[in-house]
């Protein structure tokens with residue numbers, strides 16, 4: 001990606017972001033008894049010891065938190081008084097690393113471009129130094145003791161510091177949503193124009209969002225018809241008769257991710273009307289769940305509340321004959337919506353520090369179990385799927401008697417629905433839906 005023109009506003013926000021991050025890191029260092037920490041970008045990883053292919057390079061998230069630079073072996077050295085970037089410029093002739101946006105990076109971080117990490121060793125600050133990164137050999141090269149590599153309390157404190165997003169992070173995540181929204185629009189148009197190859201829809205998404213597959217924050221899920229019942233469907237096939245498309249695909253901007261899902265219906269398909277009612281109902285339910293977000297509420301309560309809303313939708317549309325409460329309490333909604341309502345989002349698609357306690361047994365896959373606090377960004381992604389194995393289990397239980405199985409059978413060829421937005425919890429109250437505003441602008 002080429003972030004060729006970075007606005008002065010974003011540069012100013014980035015400068016403040018680094019200041020805030022460094023202030024938070026200083027208190028993490030203080031608390032854990034370190035004087036400095038080296039955040040290492042990592043080195044290129046081999047795919048397998050049996051051949052000479054490498055994975056595309058993705059820097060260690062803690063490094064990307066400080067800088068969008070994507071040069072292997074680079075490092076940010078953070079002390080209690082400031083942060084310095086050591087940008088290691090590769091000298092080989094096989095490849096050229098991504099072009100950095102120096103106007104942004106240098107505005108936020110004192111930057112030294114050096115030919116190798118050995119130049120950093122002589123300039124490390126005095127005192128007890130920690131190293132964070134996956135490349136233990138680099139820590140050894142810097143003379144940092146193995147015990148001080150990824151020390152648990154410091155890693156935890158620095159991850160906690162990433163939960164409250166800075167205004168810079170919100171802007172780059174909004175940009176990541178806008179980039180993805182352009183891809184989603186193109187995918188929807190391809191589907192409406194009768195494209196029934198998941199691969200070609202995926203390629204349309206990549207083209208319109210202007211990214212190569214390896215640059216995306218996660219492998220895109222493109223599911224036509226029944227494939228939507230496979231939650232992470234990404235082995236693409238052709239489904240010539242599919243009446244629905246579920247696409248879960250994101251984009252990066254300055255290293256930050258968006259994570260967006262939409263479900264579309266082809267009205268010409270048989271029984272499309274019944275499925276469309278469900279899609280529209282789930283869309284309303286998703287937005288109502290976002291309206292329930294308040295600072296101090298536990299995210300798991302939001303998840304449980306969403307199950308109650310799903311029970312109501314299923315009763316309304318004739319999928320169950322029982323009440324919304326009964327559908328939620330008896331585990332019926334959980335057979336149709338088995339995953340979590342969402343997860344924190346940032347540099348990492350499943351961002352850090354929001355699942356420090358286990359969810360309740362009925363919510364085993366929930367990735368956010370913390371209280372909702374000011375400045376969080378997370379996804380809200382309810383779903384409703386027709387998954388054979390889960391439905392067979394439900395059918396065998398007494399609760400299964402409340403399901404109208406003939407209606408389920410009619411809808412099964414559509415696979416399922418998921419609708420996912422990226423939501424920012426404003427410190428002043430309320431939320432900002434980065435995804436809906438991106439679609440409005442796309």
Ligand SMILES: [Mn+2]
Pocket residue numbers: 259343379381420
């Ligand atoms: Mn997600």
